[in-house]
Amino acid sequence: MTVPFRWDLVTPDRLGSLLDDVTVPEMGYLGELCRCAGKVLARGGNGDLVFVGRSLDSMFDLLGGALEGTDHRLARLPLSFQRPEDHTRPRVLRAREILTDLGITPASLARRTRPVTFVDVVSSGRTFRSLFTLLDDWIAEEREPWPVIRLKIRFVGVTRRTATSPNAVRWKDYADWPRRLPAASVVNVSLDAMTWSHFGNWQQKLTRWFPPHRWVSGAAETQRDDRTRKALAEAVRLVELGRTREVRQMIARAIDGEPALAEPWLRALRSRLA
Structure with missing residues (x-):
């Protein structure tokens, strides 16, 4: 496999006997996940959500079920970023190929009507910085119009919730790259620690x-051991839960009070979920 294999759980792929005798893990996080997912939708700027890495796969699965039948697109960018010096030219070119497979290129960004919104858990912001640099260098090489593209990319960082303070310093306060984007294009959503x-x-x-x-x-190669089968059962269950009226309403309630509700797209989405 050129990228890690993952079953399509919305279509879905045939799972055969993989889940036979597998107990679905407890999901005590469901309420908090629904709340966070609603905030991510509201603050995503009506963008197509692209989940970076693996950390928020559960949100991807939940929203895959909840947004089924809507025009909101979800995707996964399975790349895990490490040190900048790890990004040699062959690796950068391969990362570009993977982005191209998702329909994300400098040319497509310049011409799309809906933004691309990258979502990931954030601590220091290193992954977002690496991803922004990858895109920035590619855009410059292709000579596509940055003033146009800067309006088409957004970042939603899911952060660990802490006590609020007027003196709090957030991850993006340390970085210079967010200043090259509109202020509303780099935002946070908190999640219980x-x-x-x-x-x-x-x-x-x-x-x-x-x-x-x-x-x-x-x-x-993808494993099919007991731990992986339990993870598969959990993912399948999250998609199923996302399709339920109860969970969709939980996501919709999390949107209430968000400033973006003044915009028609979010009012329509909330109505669809509720």
């Missing part, structure tokens, strides 16, 4: 880790 750590650090993932040294050589 325990849930954030679960998704970012502890949760068994369905797909294999895909760091830069594997971008060119290709992804490791």
Whole structure:
């Protein structure tokens, strides 16, 4: 596989006997995940959501079910970024190919009507910085119009919730690249600290880790051991829950009070979910 294999759970792919005798893990995080997902939708600027890495796969699955039948597109960018020096020319070119497969190129960004909104858990912001640099260099090489493209890319960082303070310093305050985008294009959504750590650090993932040294050589083969099967059962259940009226209403309620509700697209989406 050139990228880590992941079953299509919305269409869905045939799973055969993979889930036979598998107990679905407890999902005590569901309410908090719904709240966060609603905020991500509201602050995503009506963009097509692209989930970076693996940390928020559960949100991808939940929204895959909840947004079924709408015109909102979801995608996964399975790249895991590490040190900038890891991004050699062959790796950069391979990353561009993967982005191209998702329909994300400098030319397409300059011509699309709906923005692309990248979503990931954020601590230091290193992944977003690497992704922005990858896109920025590519746009410059292709000589596509940056003043147009800067309006077509957005970043939503899911952060660990802490006590609010007027003196708090956030990850994007340390970075210079967000200043090249409109202020509303780089935003945060907070997530309960325990849930954030679960998704970012502890949760068994369905797909294999895909760091830069594997971008060119290709992804490791997908496992089908007991832990992976449990992760698959959890993902399947999240898609099913996303289709339920109860969960869709939970996501819709999380949108209430968001400034973007003044915009027709979000009012229409909230009405569809409710």
